[in-house]
Amino acid sequence: MTLGTLATLAALGAFHGLNPAMGWLFAVARGLQERSQAALLRALPPIAAGHLASVAIVAALVTATRSVTASTALAVVGGLLLVGFGLWRLLSERHFRWAGMRLSAAQLAGWSFLMSSAHGAGLMLLPVLVAEPVPGGHSGHLAAAPVGALPGLAAAGVHTVAMLGTALVVAMLVYQVLGVGVLRRAWFNVDRLWAGVLVAAGLVTLLRA
Numbered sequence: 001m002t003l004g005t006l007a008t009l010a011a012l013g014a015f016h017g018l019n020p021a022m023g024w025l026f027a028v029a030r031g032l033q034e035r036s037q038a039a040l041l042r043a044l045p046p047i048a049a050g051h052l053a054s055v056a057i058v059a060a061l062v063t064a065t066r067s068v069t070a071s072t073a074l075a076v077v078g079g080l081l082l083v084g085f086g087l088w089r090l091l092s093e094r095h096f097r098w099a100g101m102r103l104s105a106a107q108l109a110g111w112s113f114l115m116s117s118a119h120g121a122g123l124m125l126l127p128v129l130v131a132e133p134v135p136g137g138h139s140g141h142l143a144a145a146p147v148g149a150l151p152g153l154a155a156a157g158v159h160t161v162a163m164l165g166t167a168l169v170v171a172m173l174v175y176q177v178l179g180v181g182v183l184r185r186a187w188f189n190v191d192r193l194w195a196g197v198l199v200a201a202g203l204v205t206l207l208r209a
Contacts, residue, residue, distance in 0.1 A: 008128050009155050010162040016051070016121060017166025023047035023112055024167040028175050040175055041168075046105040048164040050112025051121060055159055058122025059152030062129045079127075082202025085120045089195030125155060 016022045027047065031040030116122070129152060 005128060005155075006158055009125065009159045012124055012128070013159040013162025013164075014166040016116075016124075016159075017163040017168075018170060019119075021115060021119065022051065022121070022163070022167065023115070024171040024174070026108075026111075027167070027171045031171075031175050037172075037175065040171055042105075043108060044164060044168055044171065046108035047112040047167070048160055050109040050114075051116045051163060052156055052160040053109070054113045054116035055122040055125060056153055056156035059125050059129060059156045059159075060149035061152070062126060063152035063155075064149035076206060079202045079206035082120070082123050082126065083199050083206070084202075085123060086195045086199035086202060089119070090199070122156075125159060129155060 017024065023044065027040045027043040030043045031037055033039070
């Protein structure tokens with residue numbers, strides 16, 4: 001992966017980390033509920049693990065099955081999925097809700113996996129992965145590189161590390177300095193912004209196909 005690709009993956013991870021729906025708000029709630037910063041910190045790794053699983057499935061499939069000939073078709077299908085999913089998120093008023101906050105680490109990871117999948121987190125990496133050159137590839141043939149899904153898994157790892165780092169910083173800032181009261185005074189609909197980014201990424205993917 002090039003430096004530009006790594007930077008893009010990290011930037012998308014940071015964007016996910018900023019999104020309260022991806023986990024930092026849940027972690028802050030756990031910390032406030034238990035009146036413990038340690039509880040906040042314990043919540044973040046399982047949340048990151050669920051996010052990683054969601055992203056890695058998509059990324060690994062893309063890099064394991066792509067060929068030079070199939071890249072255009074993959075870009076078109078992926079672009080349509082991004083646009084369609086983004087429009088669905090923009091028009092939908094449905095959100096996941098949990099009745100309580102006392103979840104185990106495994107339940108937290110499962111919640112994060114579902115939330116990341118519902119928000120199309122893995123799909124956001126599609127334009128980056130499709131744009132990457134196929135190592136040793138020739139027109140009409142499968143990529144010759146034996147690494148298969150490894151580039152996708154590596155991309156998901158870089159992305160998730162950036163997501164976790166950003167979520168940690170935001171969660172600690174809110175917990176230690178701002179408090180959840182600031183969310184009532186300075187709230188904006190991140191979910192709508194996220195859906196708009198999905199649509200934009202899909203359109204870019206279609207234009208580059």
